[in-house]
Amino acid sequence: NLNGEDELQMAIGSDKNATKQSCKVAVIGAGAAGLVAARELQREGHEVVVYEEGEKVGGVWLYNSDVEDDPLGLDPNRCSVHSSMYASLRTNLPRELMGYLDYPFLPREGRDVRRFPRHEEVASYLQDFAEEFNLLLLVKFCTKVEYVGIYRGDGNTEADIVNDSSFKQQLLREGCEDLREDSANLETRWVVRTRERRQAVEKERDVLNFATGCEDQVTDVIFDAVVICNGHYSQPRVAWIPGLEKWPGKQMHSHNYRIAEPFRDKVVVVIGNGPSGIDISLELISVAKEVHFCAKKWDLSKDLFWPLHEGKLQCHLLVELVTEDGTVHFQDGISCHVDVILHCTGYLYSFPFLDTHGIVTVENSAVGPLFEHVFPPLLAPSLSFVGLPFKVVPFPLFELQSKWIACILSKSSSLPSTKDMMADVQSFEVRLAEEGIPKHYTHNLDSCQFEYDNWLAAQCGSEPIESWRIKMYKVAQKIRKLYPDSYRDIWDDYDLLDEAQSYLLKLKT
Ligand code: FAD
Numbered sequence: 144n145l146n147g148e149d150e151l152q153m154a155i156g157s158d159k160n161a162t163k164q165s166c167k168v169a170v171i172g173a174g175a176a177g178l179v180a181a182r183e184l185q186r187e188g189h190e191v192v193v194y195e196e197g198e199k200v201g202g203v204w205l206y207n208s209d210v211e212d213d214p215l216g217l218d219p220n221r222c223s224v225h226s227s228m229y230a231s232l233r234t235n236l237p238r239e240l241m242g243y244l245d246y247p248f249l250p251r252e253g254r255d256v257r258r259f260p261r262h263e264e265v266a267s268y269l270q271d272f273a274e275e276f277n278l279l280l281l282v283k284f285c286t287k288v289e290y291v292g293i294y295r296g297d298g299n300t301e302a303d304i305v306n307d308s309s310f311k312q313q314l315l316r317e318g319c320e321d322l323r324e325d326s327a328n329l330e331t332r333w334v335v336r337t338r339e340r341r342q343a344v345e346k347e348r349d350v351l352n353f354a355t356g357c358e359d360q361v362t363d364v365i366f367d368a369v370v371i372c373n374g375h376y377s378q379p380r381v382a383w384i385p386g387l388e389k390w391p392g393k394q395m396h397s398h399n400y401r402i403a404e405p406f407r408d409k410v411v412v413v414i415g416n417g418p419s420g421i422d423i424s425l426e427l428i429s430v431a432k433e434v435h436f437c438a439k440k441w442d443l444s445k446d447l448f449w450p451l452h453e454g455k456l457q458c459h460l461l462v463e464l465v466t467e468d469g470t471v472h473f474q475d476g477i478s479c480h481v482d483v484i485l486h487c488t489g490y491l492y493s494f495p496f497l498d499t500h501g502i503v504t505v506e507n508s509a510v511g512p513l514f515e516h517v518f519p520p521l522l523a524p525s526l527s528f529v530g531l532p533f534k535v536v537p538f539p540l541f542e543l544q545s546k547w548i549a550c551i552l553s554k555s556s557s558l559p560s561t562k563d564m565m566a567d568v569q570s571f572e573v574r575l576a577e578e579g580i581p582k583h584y585t586h587n588l589d590s591c592q593f594e595y596d597n598w599l600a601a602q603c604g605s606e607p608i609e610s611w612r613i614k615m616y617k618v619a620q621k622i623r624k625l626y627p628d629s630y631r632d633i634w635d636d637y638d639l640l641d642e643a644q645s646y647l648l649k650l651k652t
Contacts (some may be wrong), residue, residue, distance in 0.1 A: 151475050163188050163553040166367035169335045170194070171237050171288045171496075173278075174202020175269060175538050176530035177372035179243060180545040184370070187549035192364070192503035193278070194337055195288040196225070200273045203227060204266040215486070216379035217437045227398045227419075227490075229377045231426060232262045233631050235418045235623065236536060239643040240615055241265070244608075246272055247647035258640075259631035283287075283339065288373075292498040294365050331525045333369045337362050354372035368525040368552055370545075373496065375531065378493040380508070381486045382462070384416050390465040390484075397423060397487040403430045411480040412437060412471055414462065420487030421598045421627045428455040437473060437480070492531070499526070509585035512568040515598070516586055517544055520564035524551045534589040536616060539608070543599035550603040611642045 170177050173195035199205055206228045213221040228261045234241060237258045242248030251255035255264040273279050333569065339360040341455045379396035387394070397419045407430045413420050416438035424436045437459040460474035462484075471481040492505045495607045503526070514520050516531050522544050527548045531542050550556035557562060575585065588595055591615075597607040618636045626633065634640075 148644040160296040162636040163555055164508050165189055166552045167365075168192075168258050168368045168370060168552065169288075169291075169364070169366040170370045170372055170373040171291070171335075172202060172374060173197075173273075173282050173284075174204070174372065174374050174530075175542040176374070176545075177202070178269060178273055178278055179538070179542045180370050180372050180529050180548065181278050181281050181518075182272075182339040183542070183545035184552070185276075185278075185281070187191070187553045187555070188628065189552060192286045193285050194280040194335070194349075195282050195287045198284050199266075199270070200279070201266040201269045202283065202374050204262055206230065206232075206266070208401055214393070214399045215381055216396045216398050217381065223408055224379065225374070225377050228262045229397075229400050229419075229423065229426075230402050231397075232422070233257070233259045234262075235259070235631075237251075237615065237619055239633075239640070239647060240536050240612055240619065242268065242647075243272065243542050245469060246275065247650055249647060249651060253414070256405065257424045259633070267505045273460070275426050286337045287340070288496045289338050289361075290334070290497065290498065291369055291371075292334050293500065294332045294334040294642055309506065315473060328518060332520055333366045333525065335363070335364050335366055335369060368527070370527050370529060370548055372529045372541075373531075375492050376490050378491040379486070380491045382488050384462050384484075385464040389467045391467065391469050392465075392481055393482070393483045395485055398490070399486060400485065401646075403427050406431045406483060408432050411435070411483045412462065412481050413485045413487055414438070415487035415489070417487060417489065422457060423487060425628050431455070433457065433479070435459055435471070435473070435479065440546070444468075450566055477522065477532060500562060506582070508583035510524045511572075511585065512565065514558070514564040514568060515595075516588075517548065518551075518558065518564070520568065523561070523564065524548070532592065532595070533588045534587050535592040536612070539612075540596055541587075543596050543603075543605065546603045546605060548600050556602055556604075609616055609646065611639055611646065615643060617641045 167190045168184050170191060170193040171182050173181075173193050177193055177195070178200055181191050181193050191207075197205065203226050205226050207224050207226045208230070211222050211224050212220045219254060230598050236252070238248040238260060239258075247315075248265075251267075254267060255261050273282075273544060277617070339362070350453070358448070377398065379398045381396055397415075400419075400423055403426050406427050408615065410433045411427055411431050412435045413424045414437055416436075420436070420438070424434050427434045435458075436456060437463055458475075459477060459512050463474045465471050465481075465484075467481050469482075470478050472478045487563075492510050494503075494505070495509075497503065499519070499522060503513075510528065510531055512519060512521075513528065513531070514523065517527050517529070519523055519526055523532045529544045529548070530537065532540060548555070551558055559567070564601045575582070593608050593613050599605075600607050615636060617632075618634075622630045622634055
């Protein structure tokens with residue numbers, strides 16, 4: 144029963160599909176970013192392999208009661224644990240906002256139906272998403288990516304793998320002297336080296352059978368493109384404080400915090416006023432002797448929650464120095480004897496597997512140069528990153544970045560020339576400097592995140608973000624600041640909630 148217009152649309156659609164280019168793409172990581180990247184790439188007709196070091200999808204949302212053997216997380220040889228979730232963690236965004244744009248995060252019977260559910264609920268949502276879109280078939284579990292490098296050969300030999308630094312110069316020459324108009328002409332391909340861990344159970348069986356050959360399997364595969372989705376909440380950043388080397392107390396990073404019990408009757412200093420620092424301080428007051436919360440600057444919220452817990456929780460400016468007798472001296476002139484310093488001071492970007500001959504670097508917590516936080520101009524579009532921005536609503540942003548990458552790789556959409564992308568990156572850096580924004584805030588999108596989302600959406604012909612999302616985010620931020628210990632259970636944005644729920648329910652049906 145098609146009318147003329149439908150037929151025309153279908154003809155245009157199939158024509159578009161016919162001209163789409165399909166690439167072989169490696170996605171690194173099966174967390175919220177990697178899963179949606181896989182879905183969007185597959186939807187656009189690409190051939191996708193997702194490499195995941197862990198045994199399940201979900202990334203940081205897979206709570207792990209194990210902690211690292213270095214509680215500060217500084218030793219590069221420590222046994223690392225990916226997830227930073229603490230046992231009690233509930234989301235800091237309402238579920239209506241958190242879900243992907245077209246796969247709502249709705250309450251399900253028999254599960255945690257709260258508006259701000261616990262971490263297990265998010266892990267289940269991501270598992271549901273992967274099952275719904277048949278993504279599990281694309282994931283190679285227990286497979287760690289150890290190396291990603293530029294491949295310029297046409298055969299399959301090791302010698303084809305480029306490993307001389309002159310390549311960067313060559314690229315720079317090609318990129319900047321020829322000033323190519325179409326950056327997609329640069330046919331960079333990638334070699335991805337993985338190590339597949341034999342499943343524990345298989346190893347056990349091998350031992351029982353006295354079999355040998357249970358070694359990890361190392362494989363090199365060549366891809367047209369690599370999308371990096373390895374997360375950035377696993378490599379702790381710690382505060383540097385004068386005197387720490389001789390301070391006798393215990394130190395740890397929130398990455399290795401799980402429960403409050405080990406802090407019973409202890410005097411604890413919590414550094415950092417991000418969501419983890421605030422949550423953990425509030426949790427510790429039920430068991431610790433004293434909690435000293437300190438931050439660079441602080442806002443109204445701490446004044447509000449401080450009187451509620453008088454005697455147990457004290458707020459300070461940052462630590463000035465620590466001394467050999469166990470004392471911690473705060474910048475506000477107060478000093479006290481402390482048992483534990485807990486660094487809730489954020490994380491570092493880290494891509495230990497990535498070799499771009501210095502084209503992409505991480506400096507002062509900024510990954511660059513990157514066009515719109517996604518594509519390194521000199522290696523675009525074959526290398527891209529999903530999920531670098533912070534202070535955002537992550538899942539929808541990952542989704543839009545992924546859609547963009549998928550469209551660029553299929554050539555349904557195009558990037559500016561290398562020269563123009565470089566110029567854009569440079570003018571962005573100049574703007575940050577002029578506005579006095581520190582380099583480590585390069586990927587902090589906060590107030591401009593929805594503008595960014597809408598820009599991404601426009602690149603691939605998607606609808607802009609619904610206005611209720613923007614309003615709800617603003618309200619959620621405000622309520623969280625005002626009531627850090629109760630915002631997850633008490634709210635008053637009923638009209639917005641109604642609007643969101645009816646929108647999301649319609650979407651589901
Ligand atoms: P991850 O979830 O970290 O996934 C990366 C995946 O890559 C992992 O599975 C990892 O095993 C894999 N990987 C890494 N390196 C390799 C390798 N070399 N080879 C193979 N696989 C590899 N967001 C919200 O929206 N709401 C919240 O309430 C919220 N609370 C948070 C609380 C905490 C404590 C933290 C740390 C984060 C929170 N976030 C929250 C942000 C959260 O990180 C994002 O929502 C999102 O889940 C990040 O997804 P990702 O895929 O980028 O990274």
